[in-house]
Amino acid sequence: MKLRRPLVAGNWKMNGLKASVAEFTRIVEGCDGPLAAEVDLMVCPPATLLSAFVAAAAGSDVAIGGQDCHAKPCGAHTGDIAAEMLADAGARAVIVGHSERRCDHGETDAQVRAKAEAARRAGLVAIVCVGETRAEREAGQALDIVRGQLAGSVPDGATGAGLIVAYEPVWAIGTGLTPTNEDIAEVHAALRAALNARFGSEGEAIRLLYGGSVKAENAGEILAVPDVDGALCGGASLKAEAFLAIARSYL
Numbered sequence: 001m002k003l004r005r006p007l008v009a010g011n012w013k014m015n016g017l018k019a020s021v022a023e024f025t026r027i028v029e030g031c032d033g034p035l036a037a038e039v040d041l042m043v044c045p046p047a048t049l050l051s052a053f054v055a056a057a058a059g060s061d062v063a064i065g066g067q068d069c070h071a072k073p074c075g076a077h078t079g080d081i082a083a084e085m086l087a088d089a090g091a092r093a094v095i096v097g098h099s100e101r102r103c104d105h106g107e108t109d110a111q112v113r114a115k116a117e118a119a120r121r122a123g124l125v126a127i128v129c130v131g132e133t134r135a136e137r138e139a140g141q142a143l144d145i146v147r148g149q150l151a152g153s154v155p156d157g158a159t160g161a162g163l164i165v166a167y168e169p170v171w172a173i174g175t176g177l178t179p180t181n182e183d184i185a186e187v188h189a190a191l192r193a194a195l196n197a198r199f200g201s202e203g204e205a206i207r208l209l210y211g212g213s214v215k216a217e218n219a220g221e222i223l224a225v226p227d228v229d230g231a232l233c234g235g236a237s238l239k240a241e242a243f244l245a246i247a248r249s250y251l
């Protein structure tokens, strides 16, 4: 039996209208017994569709997550969503520190850490994202960057049940580019070593996802890389067949 159960998660980002619930329902229908026996599935829709997706996933093995949360449980923060609100809507997890948040909204490691703590407070799994830019990789800094982000963004006391880490090289997101399998393995090994050093046996239980241009065609080899416990998919998660094909790599 695998130490860590695989997870294929979909981040719909700022995509999807009410009509998209039908496409998500096809994901739910495709998550049949054999697939659910081998891999966890999760979809993180935009906040406007969260409740509809929770309803569509009711009784299935597909979990729903949020894409971001505020660090505080409530208050005067126009436009923000508390982790407690996501949990109340039926989410089981929330992505924090996605590079699009770090870049578009200037989120720092300290803010991401506070959001991850908020997720824990609300009973949600925090999916903490880390990843280097193209310039950082070309400068040979990829490992230092992701180690630094991990150290700064992951709260103390993290557990395998409460935390997932996603390695997403910024330059691979939505570009069709992916690192070599050796480069993915090197980063995941570094993340695994850092988690184990900090959290001991709990660190060993924390799942490490790879994200960045994962599609059905490359999923088999990427998901077979050592220390890759699943995928965080963007574009490919918007279409049921493409998303399910990635998950079926585990069959």
Ligand SMILES: O=C[C@H](O)COP(=O)(O)O
Pocket (backbone or CB within 6 Å): 011, 098, 168, 172, 173, 174, 175, 176, 211, 212, 213, 214, 232, 233, 234, 235, 236
């Ligand atoms: O959160 C998901 C990632 O940013 C990956 O996006 P992508 O699969 O469209 O490259």
